[in-house]
Amino acid sequence: MDVSMLHGADYTVEEMVGGDRDYLWHHIKPHQCFQTQEQMIIVAGKGLTVTDIHGRDYLDATSGGVWCVNVGYGRESIAEAVAAQLKQMSYFAGSVGTIPTIKLSAKLLALLPAMGKVYYSNSGSEANEKSYKLIRQASAIDPARKGKYKILYRDRDYHGTTIAVLASSGQAERKTDFGPFPEGFARIPHCLCYRCPFALRYPACDVHCARCVEEIILKEGPDTVGGLIVEPITAGGGIIVPVDEYFPILQQICRKYGLFLVIDEVVAGFGRTGAFFGHQHFDVDPDMLTLAKGMASAYEPISATVVKQAVYDIFLNDPADPEKRLNFFRDISTYGGCTGAMAASLENIRIMEAENLVENSRVMGDYLLDRLRTLADHQAVGDVRGKGLFCGVELVADKKDKQPPSEAQMGAVVDAAKAAGVLLGRTNNSLPGFNTTLYYAPALVITREEADRMVAATQAAIETVFGA
Numbered sequence: 001m002d003v004s005m006l007h008g009a010d011y012t013v014e015e016m017v018g019g020d021r022d023y024l025w026h027h028i029k030p031h032q033c034f035q036t037q038e039q040m041i042i043v044a045g046k047g048l049t050v051t052d053i054h055g056r057d058y059l060d061a062t063s064g065g066v067w068c069v070n071v072g073y074g075r076e077s078i079a080e081a082v083a084a085q086l087k088q089m090s091y092f093a094g095s096v097g098t099i100p101t102i103k104l105s106a107k108l109l110a111l112l113p114a115m116g117k118v119y120y121s122n123s124g125s126e127a128n129e130k131s132y133k134l135i136r137q138a139s140a141i142d143p144a145r146k147g148k149y150k151i152l153y154r155d156r157d158y159h160g161t162t163i164a165v166l167a168s169s170g171q172a173e174r175k176t177d178f179g180p181f182p183e184g185f186a187r188i189p190h191c192l193c194y195r196c197p198f199a200l201r202y203p204a205c206d207v208h209c210a211r212c213v214e215e216i217i218l219k220e221g222p223d224t225v226g227g228l229i230v231e232p233i234t235a236g237g238g239i240i241v242p243v244d245e246y247f248p249i250l251q252q253i254c255r256k257y258g259l260f261l262v263i264d265e266v267v268a269g270f271g272r273t274g275a276f277f278g279h280q281h282f283d284v285d286p287d288m289l290t291l292a293k294g295m296a297s298a299y300e301p302i303s304a305t306v307v308k309q310a311v312y313d314i315f316l317n318d319p320a321d322p323e324k325r326l327n328f329f330r331d332i333s334t335y336g337g338c339t340g341a342m343a344a345s346l347e348n349i350r351i352m353e354a355e356n357l358v359e360n361s362r363v364m365g366d367y368l369l370d371r372l373r374t375l376a377d378h379q380a381v382g383d384v385r386g387k388g389l390f391c392g393v394e395l396v397a398d399k400k401d402k403q404p405p406s407e408a409q410m411g412a413v414v415d416a417a418k419a420a421g422v423l424l425g426r427t428n429n430s431l432p433g434f435n436t437t438l439y440y441a442p443a444l445v446i447t448r449e450e451a452d453r454m455v456a457a458t459q460a461a462i463e464t465v466f467g468a
Contacts, residue, residue: 009043013053016041028429045073048443048450050423058418061440061454062425067235067267067390068298071351072443078299078347085343093337094120100342107349108306111276114285116309120302121333122341124266124292125160127303128229131262131288132164133331134311135227136184138260141327142314148226148258152216155190155197156237156431157230159264168229171237171430186220188213190234191242194383194394195402195434202243210242210249217257227260232278235267236430238437239385239392247284260287260311266303267390270294271352271444274362274388281387287311297348302341357444364446365389371455372440378459380405380466382436391440393458395466404436409465413438416461422454424461 020039033039041053050060050073063069071078085100092098105118121127132151139149153159153168160166166174167181170190175181189197191209198208217225228250234240254261263286268278272294275281279289288311292303317327335341352358365388372393373384382396395413397405410426417424425439440454 016053045069047072047074047445049073057421059422059450059453059457061442062423063441063443064298065423065425066293067272067425067439067441068293070270070272070294070444071297071348071355071357072445075297075299075347075351077351078297078344081343081347082300082340086340089339091337091339093334094332098337098339098342100339100346101337104342104346107346108291108304111349112289112306114308115289115306117307117312119305119307119329119331120336120342121305122301122335122338123160123303124264124290125162125165126333127266127290127292127305128159128165128168128262128264129162130305130331130333131227131229131260131290132168134288134305134307134329135260135262137329138311138314139226141317141324145226145258145314147223150184150186150220150225150227152186152188152213152220152225152228152259154188154230154234156192156234156240157190157264158236158430159229159231159266172432173429173435186216186225188216188228190237190240191246192234192238192240193243194385207243207245207249210246210253213250214253214256217253217259222257225257225259227262228254229262229264231264231266232268232282232284233273233387233390235390236427238394238427238431238434239390239439241385241387242282244282247279247282251284262286262288262290264290266290266292267294267441270297270348271358271361272388272441273390274358274365276358278387295348296341296344299348300338300341300344301335302338302345352444355445360446361388361444364444364448364451365391367448368440368442368446368451368454371451372458375455375459375462378462378466380462386440389440389442389444389446393438393440395436395438395462404434405466407435410436410438412465413458413461416464417457420457420460422457424454424458 042050043053044051049057051057136149138145155170157170159168167185169175189209193202263279265277269291287308289306296302315329317324319325369386369391375381380395383394395405397403414424414426427435427437
């Protein structure tokens, strides 16, 4: 692409490269590289293709780097829906209703008929923190839940970047140096069969990674544990799809001990896994769901905490009663009132339904996963796994004992693919010694030709770094 032809291109390449170096603090990257290397600057996108400031095109296997742009780049109808809404009514705090918030809530609850109410905020971190506050406040005001303030989380799962949600992060490198964290969080084991934390094999294991949660609750004290949060499919911790029995066991334990089951759909939601929501692959009925990322395909920042009516009803108390006047959910999210974000989400969902993108995610996800499995015979490929358009290839230094490759080797594979015009993701500064999984989470509009290009670039990159 000739980037000089872009609408409103009132800059020079030199100005932007220098400004990027001198003014911008990039996310989650070692800072020294800013001084020694020119960083990628993206200026345009269409479908799955993004263009950098030098006019180079890349096939994006990451939906914007962090799995957001589910309907692909360049959707003019979303921009038009946002613009029209902003011209009519741009914002009012979530203490009142607006037309797009009401319409979006109705649509979400139609997609999630077991749920009862929708609370809006502006990021996945915030949506998850709202669920924690609901659990904590319920433990204070509901006699049936008195003292049940602790929250269990799963190893390798990630729920956001604030201090509270970092306390519940199962990714040690994301937490390093940010403590001390608030107390009241306890970890349960991950469910990656390839690296079973108990050195067992499925199905003889009897899904011990789920059953042992009961032991953890008993150790913590059942009267103190109020919730459990998990991703339906672990995302940044290695693309981990639990076995079918996992969630029914987990839910049975939660109900036995009165835990709210919170499923973090921030990544898995909105078609990413070949179902509209990731938990719909499993026999599970959560008490709360958290949504973000694909909710508006990152055309606007938006998130939601969606709860069962029974959860909402805990906070229905008489404000005239001096003993209970504060027993409502005393919380607000400033940008949860941005009507443009609601309009973007509504149009995003309309596109997904009109173009049957959830089904395309299922069909193309099966195709992509099958193509990636053709790499499994390579000495450096340990495991290939995924669901829908959410796939992972775990690399190893030694196939027999599953020893991980070095961070430098993983970086070299991603760099080689980038040099071939394909942007791959990988586990990044998350799991000590095991940042070893390549990620594939392309926009749901992907074609077979684009999937083939991703796999070909992956194969060539692996062979470049590890040998043929």
